[in-house]
Amino acid sequence: MTAPTELYGLAAGLVIALVTAPVGVSGAVFLLPVQLSVFGVPSPAVTPTNLLYNVVAGPGALLRHRREGTLGGPLVRLLVLGTLPGVVIGAAVRVFAVPGATVFRLLVAGLLTPLGLWLVARTLRPARTPPRPEPSPRAVTALALVVGIVGGIYGIGGGSLLGPVLVGRGMPVAVVAPAALASTFATSVVGAGAFALLSLTGSDVAPDWSLGLACGIGGLIGGYLGARLQPRLPDRALRLLLGTLAMAVGGLYVLRGLV
Template identity: 40%
Template sequence: MDLLNITFTASGVTTSVLIPPLFAFVLSFFTSMGGVSGAVLILPFQVSFLQFTSPAVNSTNLLYNVVGIPGGVYRYIKEGKMVWPLTWIIIIGTIPGVFIGYYLRVKYLPEPGKFKLFIAAVLLYIGTRLLLGSLSKATGGKTAAPAANITSPVVISNASMSLSRVSYDFKGETLSFNTMSMFTLAFIVGIVGGTYGIGGGAIIAPFCVTLFNLPVYTVAGPALMGTFITSIFGVAFYALIPVNGATAPPDWPLGLLFGAGGFAGMYLGARVQKHMPEKTIKLILSVIFYIIALRYAYQYFQ
């Protein structure tokens, strides 16, 4: 097994070439069902397990998104699960947020302890809302999908968008949300995602589910697409725009290995999603966000 160990020059990380893709594959399989790329856990894995702590870890994490997410996005598009108006709002709102987040990370938060505590509080809130939703007898009122219809081939239709409202049909019901409210959420999430290198839309799906009461089946595809596009911009920001006289380009080989595992995991996760009850997906996401939140809180108080 020592023959498989390699030292990545850019980051100084020494590990088996099998660990990054395998870890990313397993994680992405589960998180992609809820529109989360897995970057939120891969970043702490790189920092804590691989001891990769420089700002370049953020851009490496974003590179994982760029390589891995297309597998899940392709599957969601093929199955008709892409709400395009929501997708464009996420992309347009998060791109400027990602740039601000990059600037904050490199300029002011090289050791972002207090900001991690803030993120822990946000994720605990999201995790709690998702957990309560997964444990409730009802799956969320009129926005819930009947369990018997989960495997139907077409779930999104008649999507429309105006400056005030976005609406679309899902399982025979019309769902809608305020355009500017979603845009504002995307912008704020973009700042957080850019700061920690998890992609602009990486944590927007749970907000869409808990704050806007949108079914996770209709949110996952747009959230992943938004994360993919904003991650491309994020990698460019870190690699090309100097702050304090230096850039923070990714460790390309390491990011590509994570991305390769993520691509396969997200494709399979998106394919399996229709067979998973929404409550189960919410429970999986809540556990993931609790893990991240508690770890960040522990690091702050340690």
């Protein structure tokens, strides 16, 4: 890659992580269409490139959450327990069964767009009925397993899917965000290792190292700053941001799926 492209990648990673880290989203879900459309990273190499971004960028936000004392608790363990086996399964599916991404984009759009609309509407006009109970530990782990498989297939980490669902079920953003980021980081480390092993089979799944590292360094800085902003933002604003991001991702993936 040329130096200007690496600088653009660094800037893209920084801005995306700065906006998404406060709500527990690594930013890889936004970076995926940017890598495909702007930087021209081919499929399926875009998946390990995105996982590389998460591996490099993740410690920034996690370090800040650890300093704030919010990185811990049972939710982190439940999400990691589900996502780790899921990402290994997803990596194998990506290499051997699902080289294309059009159906995935439309499915993600179909999930996130109405979920984001619902979350924004619920935040702006709270329901008068009692809030729904938080999901059970078994349901959280099952959800994390499914998200881990999706993350392994498409390299999006999973926070963009876990966050809206868990927050929509009544869990506070301050609890969900660090747990989702921790599971995304763990998933990405395992996923990157799985792709490295799968590349030994002769599959063309090597990441774009220079671009992935550049985006990751930007995400490392932006994630730290975004996590530092989170305690200063009210839960209502964070819910609105999460819902808006979900709708934005859905719109991006509709456009990518139709072209």
